[in-house]
Amino acid sequence: MWLLLVLSLAVALAWYHLHAPLPAGIREPRKLMLLDAVCKVVFHLAVLMERLGSGHHVLWIRQTSKHFEGTMKNLIKQGSAGVLRVSDVTFDGVPVRVYQPGACGEEGRPRRGLLYFHGGGWTFGSAKEGSYDENSRLMSNKLHMVLVSVEYRLFPEARFPTPYLDCLAAAKHFLSPGVLAKYNVDPCRVGVSGDSAGGNLAAAVAQEVAMDDSMRVKFSVQALIYPVVQALDFNTPSYVQNQAMPILNRPLMVHFWLQYLGADPSLKSRFLSNHQQSTMTPELMARVDWTSLLPPKYKDGYTTVAVHGKGARGAAREEVPGLRDVRAAPLLARTEVLSRCPRAYVMTCEYDVLRDDGLMYARRLRDAGVAVTSDHYEDGFHGCLSLTLRPFQFDVGVRALGRYIQWLNDNL
Template sequence: MRSRGVFTLVLFGALTAYLLYSPIPSNIEERWKLMLTDSFFKSLSHLAELCENVGLLDYMRVMMFITFAERVIPVSDDRVKVTDENFDGIEVIVYQPYQQEPSGELRRAIIYLHGGGWCLGSSRMGPYDLLARHMVTELNAVIVSVEYRLAPAYHFPVQFEDVYRVMKYFLHSDVLKGYHINPERIAVSGDSAGGNLAAAVTQQLQKDPTQHVQLKAQALIYPVLQALDLNTPSYQQNKHMPILPRTLMVRFWSEYFTSDKSFLRAMMDNTHNNPESAALLKFVNWSSYLPDAYRQTYNYSAPPVLNEKAPVDSLSLPRLLADPRASPLLVPDATLRSLPKAYVLTCEYDVLRDDGLMYVTRLRNAGVDVTHAHYPGGFHGALMFITWPTDFEIGHRMMENYVTWLKQNL
């Protein structure tokens, strides 16, 4: 009996050590807090895999617990007026200064797009609610937080189309007048998958001949920008990093496009490209677009091209992989030249680091005014860790620096 108790204790200790241990570099701040936070994410991910393998629930449905756990009810207070609205059939939350402007001064506006790999997340999560309120008070701005539909129930391009419809609706002159918005002081912003959508809609708006009001700025927070090469140096270096390991990011990409598990396996092996997408690999050639310091010892080799017998949907996936609405990094230089000024935040310990770095390089080469904020001790999702119990100092610094840039450039 005693030996059984000792065995149980040892097993529990081993499991705890496994869940807590992460290969976290020493220069990441508050390492133990990150280890504890990541142990929850890892436990939930293992539970999600188990539920999917035994046929109870699919992986992303279990992972949605993160969204539910962080959910709040955004309500007005003495400084911020909060309303639930519907913009062309899409649910949004509008945050605006509570007091009216007696001088008649027009306000800034930011359309904010939440992260979560197009599968998770909500503008009703506590960190997004806190960020929106902070922007309202610091910038005297109207914030439109978009509840776009999620995968796997809705695949690309639904998420993009939801956001684009909101943008087109909001940028109509009558709507801007109703919210007292200066049409020359509007930005779009988002983190992670939201950064992807922000970059994509910015490009699309610039090409739309019917769009008269254009954005002044785009602010992209550790954005995901390309699906063609999932083995860049940052994907290799940070494949086991907390919060967003490579396996989870690849799952997000796969679910964004399709529920076909064969495509997930191909993406995991980085063998998902086809002749149509391979022709665009020149735009994600990190040997050309990454500064030397970030290439480290990694040697570039182009991802292999999918053969005709690969078990994926050959009719739709080639088109989706090559679609710049999914991978904004794939557009030619001519498209980049007309884009508004940009703020791009990247973190050293993030699989998406190189996506952001390559976009910074390409935007600058095209003559776009870019502010690049790189955090050498940063990790993916840090900006959202600003509420108890996942309250990180680096998250607050990111928020303050980001809002300061908006104050100076919008």
């Protein structure tokens, strides 16, 4: 009986989400609807399985994703990424996957290096799976680059600041002269990159490394793909415009933040209405003020949702201490810190709740004197850079990946 219930639920959810309206700017709407339906069905089934005693729903989703990937690999043969040496090792106790390109006539010449942090809301994702692994192989070969993809700890096993500390430890290890020499990496050509939650970690680690005067080698570039960089305003124009978009909607992003910061899930409604701003200083709020940081085209027709004064249920700062921690929210960094960061590439998508996060961070970097390349995709949506493999390959993802690789080729 319960199996029939599960199947009925799956069919109902799939039917509903396949018929949910999408913006006209999305070029492959049916494919995106189907992908969203699959994600929603898997999530609801995972929650049901948890209630039936099958373990935490996050772990169930991870296992389901791994099985799905294995099935797709057996059914669909993806193109070869070329000859590589791939090794799973640890950097200062943190698991990483290292991609080293094969010989191409430049064996004695130092290579460029890239440290990559995957996305997934600090909850999902793996360097060893899906498009993260395939794209890393592609980039390592195409750019003749040593790429290190970090397996930082995830929720529910870990919360802030553990993922950040994992990434920072891996970064310091990779940037040490001895390790760079071991992998034949040019110390003047090392970058850090990440997407979504990984973009958050990349930006935070780039700031810390830039300010650490004890480190001889610094990152020369940072490449941030639709990064999440603040948790003080969930009513920016992009959060309002795209609050129900597939892949990453507004409530889900708040959910990810609460998990990451170890906050009570009951705070979701307060965060959605910006009550977490109640004890923040004007100086701090100015660093996330979209009315001054966004171009006019993105803020016209939208109004701020601001909360002032201590709420009746207590100050959000005491409930969630990490809210004002720059290691969790890089957009809150002081201008003096941003000014020491490496030149940047920031990719944003029109149909993404995190669009304005990326645009604001790019603006603050520019205002601090950092050279920034901004790539904005009018038909883009959150997660599209990871959607480059069949059966969920999107044209915008392929274009975005190509442009990202080209920027790294020209700047790293």
